[in-house]
Structure formats: structure tokens, C-alpha cells
Amino acid sequence: MRCPVVSVVLLISCLDAGGHATAGKAHAAEPARPNIVYILADDMGIGDVGAFNPDGKIATPAMNRLAAEGMRFNDAHSGSAVCSPTRYGILTGRYSWRTRLQSGVTWGYSLPLIDSGRMTVASMLKSQGYNTACVGKWHLGLEWGLKDPAKKPSDDPKEPWDNIDFAKPITSGPLQVGFDTFFGISASLDMHPYVYIEDDHLTDIPTKEVAASGGKKFWRKGPVGDDFQHIGVLDRLTDRAVDYIETQSADKPFFLYFPLPAPHTPIIPTEAFQNKSGLNEWGDFVMQVDSVVGSVMQAIEKQGLTENTLIIVTSDNGVTPKADFAELKAKGHNPSSVYRGNKADAFEGGHRVAFIARWPAVIAAGTASDATICHTDLLATAAEATGVKLPAEAAVDSVSMLPLMKDADTPTVREATVHHSVNGSFAIRKGKWKLMFCPGSGGWSAPRPPAARKQKLPPLQLFDLATDIGETKNVAESHPEVVQQLSQLMAQYIERGRSTPGAPQENEVEIQLMK
CATH class of the missing domain: 3.30.1120.10 (Arylsulfatase, C-terminal domain)
Structure with missing residues (x-):
């Protein structure tokens, strides 16, 4: 079988549906190379964001503002209906089913899914002189230090951690696929090890285990660092992302990939957001995610980068059943909006996602596109925006969204998805x-x-x-x-x-x- 300076901020989260392609062409002048900040919400349903669901019951003012100031994509899709495969597609422009991962996801000790030498958004932009950073949930496998190197970990969710030497550096991870720096967690927040990774090492070596948690606050039993508390992770990651943006300037372009661990399980909004939605913990957590988007927008504005910054907001897949659909329905909220199914499904509710892009220098405010797009389209879009000709073996499933961003009336540029x-x-x-x-x-x-x-x-x-x-x-x-x-x-x-x-x-x- 065959295999293969402008500021652009890409924020991925979930938005409301509603509205059709609105005429409107952006500025004729070609902007300089953009900064790119990509924020990826985790498990957020398309119906959870007001801009995509007029009947939704969750307040999402930051994402709604982003949509009003940019473009809403009404037919956007993740490359998969679950976490790891979507992340692979975002960074490589290639469907993950072309790899070893034919079903399911990677786990906390899985080996890297992205092959060494494969072009990513980060490596391409780094070669063009960009600063590159990843803050958040990686979930694409790591090369951990091992006590016995002959015993390689598998993609089994029950993979034991007794052969992992947490004191050794990670030899293959975000830094090896184009990122200058990384701060975050290895996989989902309900998957051990529960530790922070800074570049290639842990901030604290785990010497104890945390008991499993159930219900909406689900996580698995596993090793945990002394500086790690599940409920504080989203805030800590947000602080690091904002700090990174505040070190950047218009003098040199940058790419920040910011995959959130929320509102995925454990569904644990901080005290400031508890009981704020009037629905349940899911609604509260979505509101906290919206505040994260607002914090990033504010940081960009503070640096004077708004005009030439592209912000895209989307989610990695559809909504998790852990949101408690019956509880939400009783209060008039459907996180999948009008679509059938949810996370994990081949039905639309599994992969149709909210997707917002704001880039004042290019995108006309208050516009919407009905063209079909996919998360795998980021690499081709970034390449066109920076004037890079991609080699034949790169971005094999990626189509540039730039024509759509310049003119919302442009028809679908993808043959099929x-x-x-x-x-x-x-x-x-x-x-x-x-x-x-x-x-x-x-x-x-x-x-x-x-x-x-x-x-x-x-x-x-x-x-x-x-x-x-x-x-x-x-x-x-x-x-x-x-x-x-x-x-x-x-x-x-x-x-x-x-x-x-x-x-x-x-x-x-x-x-x-x-x-």
C-alpha cells in the first residue's frame, strides 16, 4: 500500500452553528508572514458554543466575539472522531489512519506517532525562521526513558509504568517535530502519568500514586507529581500560553500550538466557574474554556498583534457522553446541536466541529463559509500564508483554507473529506x-x-x-x-x-x- 512578520493565531475550541456563507472579501494587500496560535478545545460539542447554536444555553462571550470579528466555518470537520488521530492530522496534514493507529488513541506511555523526519506545521514554520511552542495536551506519544530499553511500551491502555524511568529525559516528543519549547502533559488529563513536562524533562518526579476518580471527575489510578493537581492544570497551562505570547513581538513570527485538556474528563471547573452555567459541571467547564480563549485574545491585543493575527477556534472532535446528555437536555441544551451522534462516531456529531477564524488583515468581520474544511488543512494553509512550496511527501491530505479566508463566497476547495x-x-x-x-x-x-x-x-x-x-x-x-x-x-x-x-x-x- 502507498503511504507518503504577520501574526496568525489559531484558536481551536467549539462554537455555535447557524448562518450561511456571507459575502465579503478581505483586504486586497497581501500581509506579511503571520504568527500562528492554535488553540484546540478537547471534546467540546459544536452545540456548546453560541456562535454555532442559537438554541444553546452556555454563555461563550469570547468565542462569540471572535466569530463576530472573523469568519465562522459551518462545515468544519476533525480528521477523526477521537483525540490522538485528530492531533496527528492537525500537525502533519495527513490522516492518522495512514499510520499504525488504526483505531482508538495513544496512551500516556505510547511511542511517538509522528515519524522522525515527517514535516509538521511546527517544523515547516521553524525552517522559515519562526519561534515555535507547544503548551498543553500532547497525546501523540513520547519516547520515555526506560529502565530496560528492550521492553518498549505499547498502545495498550493498561500499559504498566514500572519500566518508565521518569528521571531520564524524553528523547522523542514535541522538540523533535519542530517545537522550540514544550510545557504540558503527556496525554489526556484522565490518563497517567499525572506530571508536567517542560521541554524534555519532568518538573517533578512522581514518587506516589493518586487513586482513581469516577463519574464526571473520571481519571485513572496512576503516578502523580507533587506539583500536580488535576483541577489546577487548565489554569497553569493558560498562564504558560499567555506568558509565551507576552514574550513575542512583531519582529519575528511565532507559532503557538495550544491544545487544551478541557472540557474533556475529568470535568472539573475551578471554583470561579462552578455553578455558573445553570446547567451542570459540563456547562461550567465550557465557560471556563471560553475564558481561556478570552485570555489568549487579550494577550494578543496587549502585544499589539491583533490586526495581523489569525485566530482559529475549534475542537478535536464531538462532545463526550460524560457531559451527561440527559441532564443537559432537561435544561434545553444539546451539545451536538442538530447533528446525530457524539464523540467517537462516524455520524456528523462525532467529527463536525465549531471552527472560527479571525485575522483582521485578511478576513472580513462577521463572515461565514459553508465550504467543507478539515483540521488536516492547517499545514497547507500555513504554507500558503508563508509562501512555502511543500514537498510531495508532505501534507498529503491538506488543502489550503486561505482562499476561503480571503473570500467567504469561495466554493469548497476540497474534493472530498x-x-x-x-x-x-x-x-x-x-x-x-x-x-x-x-x-x-x-x-x-x-x-x-x-x-x-x-x-x-x-x-x-x-x-x-x-x-x-x-x-x-x-x-x-x-x-x-x-x-x-x-x-x-x-x-x-x-x-x-x-x-x-x-x-x-x-x-x-x-x-x-x-x-
Whole structure:
């Protein structure tokens, strides 16, 4: 099988839906190279942000302001319906199903998912003279120091930590894929080890274990550092991100990748946000995430970088069921808005995300685009914005969003977009048509894969999203020509090792289309 100075701030979180492409072209003059700050919210539903869900019940003033001052993308998608694969796609411009990770996510001791030598957004920008930093949740594997180097850790969630030598430096991580500096955590906040990593070492060596926690405050039992408290992590990361921005200037461009650990479990808003939403802890935590976006915006403004700063706000996938859908529904809030499903699913609710971009020098305020985009598009966008010609083996699934940012009326620039669920089920979207190569959700909403197989549901599902955005009617039998066309295109994307024009590339493993 085949494999392969302007300020731009990219903030990724979740926003409300509503509205259609609004005419409006930005400034004609080409700006200088942008700074890029990318903020990625974790598990936030598209319906959790007011700008994307007029019926939502959570106050998100910072993200709403960002949308009013920039562009809202109404058809944005994560590269996967779960955490690690999406992060891989953001940084590499390549779908993660081309790697060893065919389903699920990496864990706290997993080996690096990004191969050495593969171009990332960070490495490309660093080669162009950018300062580069990552603050937050990494979740793409690390090369930990080992007591016995012959015993390599696996992607098993039950991987023990007794062979990890926490006193040794990390030899492969963010610094090896283009970041000058890193401060953050190894994986999700509910995954051990519960320690802060500064560049290639821990800020405190764990000598004790923390007991497991349940419910909305879920985390697993594991080693913890003395300077680590779960409830304080989001604030500490925000302080570090703001501090970094405040050391930057217009003299040299910078890239800050800021993947948040929230509102993913453990759902633990700080005291300042508890009971503020009037819904539950989830609503409170989303409000805290919104305040983080506001803090970053304020830091950019303080540095005088607003005009030539691109801010993008989105989420890594759909909303987690831990938000307690029944509790939220009882108070009139749907974190998935009008879309079916949630985190982990091949249905829209698993991967359709809020996505806002503000860049006053380029993007007209108060605009919206209905063009389909994907998180994998960051690398091609950054390359075009900085005048870099990408090599054939890089960004194989990345299409520049810059034409859309310059003119909201620009039609979709992607030929098609591939979706991937937690169990490895595929879907492909082209125009109004979406073909799912699985019965059921492929994830956590009903019907889950075992139930779908037991019910002998059709192995292929075709939806016309123009008339059925809620994915309620499978029309595969009445449109066999569409099924054939999309099946052939999906097979081509797999075989060629890329979904964009260019020389064929290699996938790292053999890809199985039907699970």
C-alpha cells in the first residue's frame, strides 16, 4: 500500500452553528508572514458554543466575539472522531489512519506517532525562521526513558509504568517535530502519568500514586507529581500560553500550538466557574474554556498583534457522553446541536466541529463559509500564508483554507473529506453526499458496532446531507451510482497514500476499509 512578520493565531475550541456563507472579501494587500496560535478545545460539542447554536444555553462571550470579528466555518470537520488521530492530522496534514493507529488513541506511555523526519506545521514554520511552542495536551506519544530499553511500551491502555524511568529525559516528543519549547502533559488529563513536562524533562518526579476518580471527575489510578493537581492544570497551562505570547513581538513570527485538556474528563471547573452555567459541571467547564480563549485574545491585543493575527477556534472532535446528555437536555441544551451522534462516531456529531477564524488583515468581520474544511488543512494553509512550496511527501491530505479566508463566497476547495471513528470505521463526504462504510455509528452512540452487527444492519450507509442533516434515512439502495463513485474515490485515497494531487505516497500499514 502507498503511504507518503504577520501574526496568525489559531484558536481551536467549539462554537455555535447557524448562518450561511456571507459575502465579503478581505483586504486586497497581501500581509506579511503571520504568527500562528492554535488553540484546540478537547471534546467540546459544536452545540456548546453560541456562535454555532442559537438554541444553546452556555454563555461563550469570547468565542462569540471572535466569530463576530472573523469568519465562522459551518462545515468544519476533525480528521477523526477521537483525540490522538485528530492531533496527528492537525500537525502533519495527513490522516492518522495512514499510520499504525488504526483505531482508538495513544496512551500516556505510547511511542511517538509522528515519524522522525515527517514535516509538521511546527517544523515547516521553524525552517522559515519562526519561534515555535507547544503548551498543553500532547497525546501523540513520547519516547520515555526506560529502565530496560528492550521492553518498549505499547498502545495498550493498561500499559504498566514500572519500566518508565521518569528521571531520564524524553528523547522523542514535541522538540523533535519542530517545537522550540514544550510545557504540558503527556496525554489526556484522565490518563497517567499525572506530571508536567517542560521541554524534555519532568518538573517533578512522581514518587506516589493518586487513586482513581469516577463519574464526571473520571481519571485513572496512576503516578502523580507533587506539583500536580488535576483541577489546577487548565489554569497553569493558560498562564504558560499567555506568558509565551507576552514574550513575542512583531519582529519575528511565532507559532503557538495550544491544545487544551478541557472540557474533556475529568470535568472539573475551578471554583470561579462552578455553578455558573445553570446547567451542570459540563456547562461550567465550557465557560471556563471560553475564558481561556478570552485570555489568549487579550494577550494578543496587549502585544499589539491583533490586526495581523489569525485566530482559529475549534475542537478535536464531538462532545463526550460524560457531559451527561440527559441532564443537559432537561435544561434545553444539546451539545451536538442538530447533528446525530457524539464523540467517537462516524455520524456528523462525532467529527463536525465549531471552527472560527479571525485575522483582521485578511478576513472580513462577521463572515461565514459553508465550504467543507478539515483540521488536516492547517499545514497547507500555513504554507500558503508563508509562501512555502511543500514537498510531495508532505501534507498529503491538506488543502489550503486561505482562499476561503480571503473570500467567504469561495466554493469548497476540497474534493472530498474522509472521516474515521473510534473503532476504525470510515466515511467519505463529497458535496451533499456522505457514505459510511459501517453499520451503525462506528462509535459510542446507538447503534454501536456490536448491536449493529447483531441487528444485521446494512454495511453501507449513504446520506444526503442537503436534505437530511440529521442522518435519519439511508438512501444507499436508491443511489447505487453514488455509492460506487464514493467507494472508488475512497479506495483511490487509500491506494495512492494521499487525497490531494501529487506523487503517490506510502501508507505505513495495510488499510482495511471495512471493519
